[in-house]
Amino acid sequence: MKTYLRILAHAGPIKRLSLFYALTTLLAICFGLVNLSLLIPLLEVLFSQTEGSTLGAMPKPEFFISLTHLKELFNYHFINIIATHGRISALYFVCIVMIIAVLLANLFRYLAEIIAAELRVNVIHNLRSALFDKISQLHMGYFTNQHKGDIMARTMSDVQEVEHAMDYSFRAFFKEPATIIGFFVVLFYISPQLTWLALLALPVVGGSITIIVKRLLQRAAQSQTSLSRLTGILEEAMDGMHIIKAFSVRSYISTKFEQENRVYAKLNLSMLLKTNLIPLLSAFLGVLVLTLLLAYGGSMVLSHESAFTASTFITYIIIFSQALVPIKSISKSLSNIQRGLAAGKRIFALVDIQPAIANKPGARAAKKLKQAITFKEVQFVYDHQPIIKNLNLTIEVKKKIAIVGPSGGGKSTISSLLSRLYDVTQGVIQIDGLPLQAYDIASLRKLIGIITQETTLFHDTVFNNIALGRPQASTRTVIEAARIADVHEFIQYLPQGYQTVIGVGESKLSSGQRQKLGIARGVLGKPPILVLDEATSALDSTSAKKVQEALDKLMQGKTLLVIAHRLSTIRNADEIFVIDAGEVVEHGTHEVLMQKGGLYKQLVRA
Ligand SMILES: Nc1ncnc2c1ncn2[C@@H]1O[C@H](COP(=O)(O)OP(=O)(O)OP(=O)(O)O)[C@@H](O)[C@H]1O
Numbered sequence: 001m002k003t004y005l006r007i008l009a010h011a012g013p014i015k016r017l018s019l020f021y022a023l024t025t026l027l028a029i030c031f032g033l034v035n036l037s038l039l040i041p042l043l044e045v046l047f048s049q050t051e052g053s054t055l056g057a058m059p060k061p062e063f064f065i066s067l068t069h070l071k072e073l074f075n076y077h078f079i080n081i082i083a084t085h086g087r088i089s090a091l092y093f094v095c096i097v098m099i100i101a102v103l104l105a106n107l108f109r110y111l112a113e114i115i116a117a118e119l120r121v122n123v124i125h126n127l128r129s130a131l132f133d134k135i136s137q138l139h140m141g142y143f144t145n146q147h148k149g150d151i152m153a154r155t156m157s158d159v160q161e162v163e164h165a166m167d168y169s170f171r172a173f174f175k176e177p178a179t180i181i182g183f184f185v186v187l188f189y190i191s192p193q194l195t196w197l198a199l200l201a202l203p204v205v206g207g208s209i210t211i212i213v214k215r216l217l218q219r220a221a222q223s224q225t226s227l228s229r230l231t232g233i234l235e236e237a238m239d240g241m242h243i244i245k246a247f248s249v250r251s252y253i254s255t256k257f258e259q260e261n262r263v264y265a266k267l268n269l270s271m272l273l274k275t276n277l278i279p280l281l282s283a284f285l286g287v288l289v290l291t292l293l294l295a296y297g298g299s300m301v302l303s304h305e306s307a308f309t310a311s312t313f314i315t316y317i318i319i320f321s322q323a324l325v326p327i328k329s330i331s332k333s334l335s336n337i338q339r340g341l342a343a344g345k346r347i348f349a350l351v352d353i354q355p356a357i358a359n360k361p362g363a364r365a366a367k368k369l370k371q372a373i374t375f376k377e378v379q380f381v382y383d384h385q386p387i388i389k390n391l392n393l394t395i396e397v398k399k400k401i402a403i404v405g406p407s408g409g410g411k412s413t414i415s416s417l418l419s420r421l422y423d424v425t426q427g428v429i430q431i432d433g434l435p436l437q438a439y440d441i442a443s444l445r446k447l448i449g450i451i452t453q454e455t456t457l458f459h460d461t462v463f464n465n466i467a468l469g470r471p472q473a474s475t476r477t478v479i480e481a482a483r484i485a486d487v488h489e490f491i492q493y494l495p496q497g498y499q500t501v502i503g504v505g506e507s508k509l510s511s512g513q514r515q516k517l518g519i520a521r522g523v524l525g526k527p528p529i530l531v532l533d534e535a536t537s538a539l540d541s542t543s544a545k546k547v548q549e550a551l552d553k554l555m556q557g558k559t560l561l562v563i564a565h566r567l568s569t570i571r572n573a574d575e576i577f578v579i580d581a582g583e584v585v586e587h588g589t590h591e592v593l594m595q596k597g598g599l600y601k602q603l604v605r606a
């Protein structure tokens with residue numbers, strides 16, 4: 001119920017809309033009932049059971065809104081027409097009233113549908129927005145492959161599931177109960193005896209359906225989990241398609257997919273079998289009740305004991321069979337609502353995750369670096385794997401600092417920790433003596449420009465890709481940044497220059513070109529601290545040298561942190577830190593380290 005209310009809270013102006021929905025639905029039901037009830041006079045006029053001569057006994061009824069009044073008012077006019085214009089005219093009269101009733105019933109039904117549609121569309125839209133909002137706030141550590149598939153499933157199919165459930169819930173919680181009440185009021189009015197009999201028999205129908213629905217629910221949750229695993233595998237396959245092809249390991253991923261696909265199919269089959277059983281069962285039980293009524297009501301008509309005529313009885317049976325429709329619909333709706341609620345729970349579980357990295361109250365803006373960045377006894381654990389073990393390092397302002405070391409030693413992790421993509425597990429990283437957590441995250445990330453090993457480009461123009469996060473950037477500054485990255489000329493030769501749309505995949509650009517765009521993006525805001533993580537690794541040595549010189553010039557008087565494999569680019573660094581297995585093993589200038597003859601010297605030799 002809590003989940004349901006939370007979903008409703010996403011439906012927009014729910015009070016106003018649900019009021020309209022209730023009103024239009026009730027009107028639709030009333031006119032539908034009027035229409036059905038008109039069968040009695042229709043049949044009677046056909047069977048010649050009503051005589052115009054009874055008119056004298058009937059006073060024109062006083063105005064009063066009640067079922068009896070409506071009936072009497074109709075009968076008054078009906079008999080009046082038979083008396084004055086004959087049976088055919090009376091038939092036409094009934095037909096006209098019927099058409100009007102059907103028209104109104106359908107008009108109001110349509111209005112109710114429109115309102116229900118608006119509520120559903122709002123729910124989808126608002127839930128997806130809430131989800132995406134949360135996803136973009138989550139810390140980097142959350143986006144494992146497993147989680148990615150799960151997020152996709154929740155944002156796409158779970159939201160869809162909730163939408164269906166919404167629709168069904170309007171029906172099951174309001175429309176159908178109201179319809180049933182309406183029908184039974186009329187049924188009681190026509191024949192209390194028959195209706196009591198029906199009411200005694202119906203709980204049996206309801207009870208057996210509830211039992212099946214309950215068993216169905218367990219499958220629903222399992223099938224959704226399986227679907228999200230399946231999506232995860234699909235996602236993984238698409239991400240790694242070129243590796244899959246290059247290593248000819250299609251069968252590996254196919255088998256993985258096939259296994260999960262089979263599990264999903266099995267769960268789905270078992271669920272579908274049960275879902276289909278529900279309407280069958282309820283139809284059969286419905287007919288059973290109906291037959292009971294036919295036998296009992298039929299004998300009432302044949303015995304001529306009461307004023308219960310054949311026309312009334314036929315109409316009663318027709319209305320009763322119509323009353324079974326909403327009952328069946330409720331049972332079907334309930335199973336769908338359960339599926340939707342299961343999906344809703346999964347959605348809210350994601351929405352409720354607290355981002356591990358968030359601003360503390362009172363966080364201050366990081367404006368500039370005055371003294372130094374210090375890593376003090378920093379430890380960092382990824383998936384229970386200690387990556388950074390005991391890192392002590394100081395980066396003084398306005399210095400060019402280099403980090404070198406074997407692959408996998410934790411160099412890129414240091415830059416991720418510095419811009420708080422992850423938080424340290426133990427120890428502290430300080431900027432001017434204050435821990436990173438004391439600063440506003442957005443200002444911290446503006447302070448530190450990072451050019452990463454891999455450049456992610458978005459499906460947008462070259463200009464917007466460079467000016468990412470800085471929508472106010474002028475053409476001049478973007479071109480300046482592109483020049484530093486040695487990519488200005490290349491961009492000019494593109495079909496629409498800076499306005500050329502570049503794709504998501506690697507297809508359109510070489511990795512060197514992508515990296516240059518990444519460099520341009522990184523230097524655009526002229527951040528006081530710039531971190532280059534193998535920023536020129538994909539470039540040829542001439543190009544790399546050119547870019548490195550331009551960067552050195554740009555960063556004069558600023559702080560530059562260079563992570564490099566190509567050791568020639570960092571020879572002139574003020575201090576070089578050699579990192580191995582998450583620790584600083586040696587540090588000093590190039591000359592000092594060469595003299596020492598340790599790991600650095602080995603790396604240079606290699
Ligand atoms: N997203 C991640 N999840 C789990 N472990 C990771 C993740 N990213 C990196 N690691 C692990 O952290 C360790 C350090 O990785 P890092 O990228 O910092 O190394 P690096 O020194 O930059 O290496 P390279 O020179 O190859 O770029 C590696 O052992 C790697 O397996």
Ligand SMILES: [Mg+2]
Pocket residue numbers: 411412413453533
């Ligand atoms: Mg790295």
